[in-house]
Amino acid sequence: SKETILQVDKRCLFITNMAFANFVTAAVDSADPRIKGSCMVILEETDPGVFDRGSPARKLVHQLSSTRDPIFSQRVPASRIIGGYTVKDGVIVPRYSHGEILEAVFRRTRVTVGLMTSAKLLSAVEPVIRYHRGRFRGGETAEPGTPRYELGLQMKEDVLHRLVEVWATGEAGASLGFAAARLFDELDPLERYRDEVFAQEGIRGTAALKAMRRYQKEALDYLQHGVDCDKPMVRFMVLDSLANVLCPACKLWNTGHGANMMREAVSLMGGYGITEDCPGFLGYKWMDAQLEATYEGPEAVQRRQLSVTMANDLFLAQFHGWIAEMREIASNRPGTGACTLATAMQLWLWTLNHLQKATDPDGSKLYSSSRQGVTFPLADALCWLLASRYQILDLLELAEKGPSNPVVAEGLPGLLGFLTDLCHVQSARAAGEAGRICAELIFGYHRHPAWDAEGLEGCYRAEELIALENMVPGLSSVVTDLVAPDGTHPSKAGPCARFDGLEQFMRLRNRLDGCLTGAHLAKERAAEALTKVMIP
CATH class of the missing domain: 2.40.110.10 (Butyryl-CoA Dehydrogenase, subunit A, domain 2)
Structure with missing residues (x-):
């Protein structure tokens, strides 16, 4: 007793x-x-x-x-x-077990840590603007009413462009973090419902994971074919697959890249940024951001989880739908950079599908838990895309509901214009990062051709080129790998690499580069707007 x-x-x-x-x-x-x-x-x-x-x-x-x-x-x-x-x-x-409880806790609290870093980043904007505008005031050459007095360092394009990037990163991180938080609010009652059902059936632990698999096909049909389904367990499967990506993505990108951009904010204050009395305590916030990047699992832990969850069929079905969603948004609001983002998302998805099937020159599988040089960078690229997507979605939310909010309604058109340019800047940066990572992974695991028997098979011989020139005039002007009769060849590492089987990737990459059109014009508009920001 x-x-x-x-x-x-x-x-x-x-x-x-x-x-x-x-x-x-x-x-x-x-x-x-x-x-x-x-x-x-x-x-x-x-x-x-x-x-x-x-x-x-x-x-x-x-x-x-x-x-x-x-x-x-x-x-x-x-x-x-x-x-x-x-x-x-x-x-x-x-x-x-203690692991099950900690997993449930960290699954939610990691989002909060990510938002802490984004909040620090956004809080740096005002102190930086104040410092830049007042930098030359009090000097003999800065008379009231002159640009040097009113704008200070904001007369320089560099500081404006860098601050635009800091602000855009803060907005994107906040959008990603709050999207993850809202998702967990929606997921929690469904998770409790699942636990109640399994408790009644006496199912727990690994048996619960197996029991959920019977809802996988219904969830995929719901996502891929629009099949109506009001089953709470199916809805749970869909949201859970998304939460398993957004949570580590928020923690990884907000704190990792956010800490880097916090250092950028500190550098915009010059030597003042690392002093104890720096306005906004930016030096302290920068150091704090370093800790937040390791809180509740450092970057490697988040990347490890993402390498598994981002390959989930349910998540990928949702991701595929987001590409069409961004195209639709781009047709209605072309200045957001949504079309650029859609192309980058398409490139990332193609890269993932390719790497899951591809092998290295030794025949070893590329996409596996042990090949973290493959999975981790691909997880980083996904985080960039997710943050930019939710930033664009938040912009649409503001455009829809802002007019009914007296706090922002009065100056809403100007605010929407500025935030639209920030979205464009951030989507271009995200697309650039994703494109670079995908290209390195696609081409980086191919051996470069050498001037050996195998490599020379793809080269033109001088006598062959002469004969072909008679049939295809001008062919010699585009040939780069020409072997002379005595065996001499151009002085370089080897024949140019071939892209057999990668033609679709090349087309997507070229399209992505073209989609960056207008990104720097958006940055210049945002930079000009910074010079007009009113600070009490």
């Missing part, structure tokens, strides 16, 4: 908020045969034993957040096991 008591001994490192916490959730494991597996346990400071908050961690960042290395040695009732437990043959069996 008495409840089982657990003796918990644990030493922790780098625990946030420990200075004032009166309880903790601790991940524990045991070699005691009376309890099976790992679990999470709640420890309170009033429990018998030692609740030592430990010494402060000597960290360089997040100085306003208490972080310590606590020590615990306490006796707590087994009812503190998170999720509860059962008793089988006298052995305590926790319903959830």
Whole structure:
């Protein structure tokens, strides 16, 4: 009749908020045969034993957040096991392992960390503008009313263009982060419904994963053929496949690229940016962003998850539909860069499909968990595309609902014009990054031809070219790999590489380059708008 008591001994490192916490959730494991597996346990400071908050961690960042290395040695009732437990043959069996609980938590909190970095990036815009405009004020050559006095460093195109990129990155990161957060709001009730159904059927763990597979075909039909389906489990499958991509993508891109752009914001303040009294505390925010990139799994962890989830058929079916969606948006709002993004998305999808089937010169499969030189860069490219897509969708949302909002309605046309240019700038940057990565992966795993017997087979001989010139006048003017009768050849690494089987990729890549038309004009318009931003 008495409840089982657990003796918990644990030493922790780098625990946030420990200075004032009166309880903790601790991940524990045991070699005691009376309890099976790992679990999470709640420890309170009033429990018998030692609740030592430990010494402060000597960290360089997040100085306003208490972080310590606590020590615990306490006796707590087994009812503190998170999720509860059962008793089988006298052995305590926790319903959830510590890994299952942490996965559920990190799946959501990673989005928050990504938004923290985007918020820092957006908060840097105003201090940078203030600094640039006031840079020369007080000097003898800066008279009130002159451009040097009113604009300061904003007379220089470079600082304006770089700040446009900082602002565009912040907007894209915020759009991606809030899209992921809204997705989890929609997913949560469906996830609870799934858990209730499986609890009634007595299904859990790996058996639950197998049980979900029976809904895979219905979900694909729903996405690919527009088949009506109101089954909550099918809806869960669709949203879950998307959440498994957006969560790590938000964490990876917002914090990784966001930290790089935060450094750019600091550099726009000159030497002032790394001082303690820098306006906006940009130096501190830059350092904090470095930590946020490693919080709850560094970049490699997010890329590893993406390399699996982005190849899910349900996600790819949605991604394929987004390409048509961007084309439609481009026809209605051509200045957003949606058409550029659609072509980049098409190129990324072609690259993924190709790499999943391709092998290297030694016959080893390219797209596999061990070939992180393939999967990780492709995950990075996807993140760029996702952030730009959600930025464009947020612009459309503002255009639709902005007129009814008194906060933005008055100056909405000008705001929409500026944000449209930011979308164009960001989509061009995303397309450029995706195109570069895809091209490196497609061509980078082909051996370059050499001046050997195999390589010379594809070259023209001088005597052959003379004969062909009589039938095709002008052919010699386009031939680059010509072998003379004495065997001499052009001085270079080898014959030019051939692209057999990659013609569609080449067409898509050429089209993508052409789709960048107008991107820098959009950047110049956004840069000019920065000189007119009103700051109280």
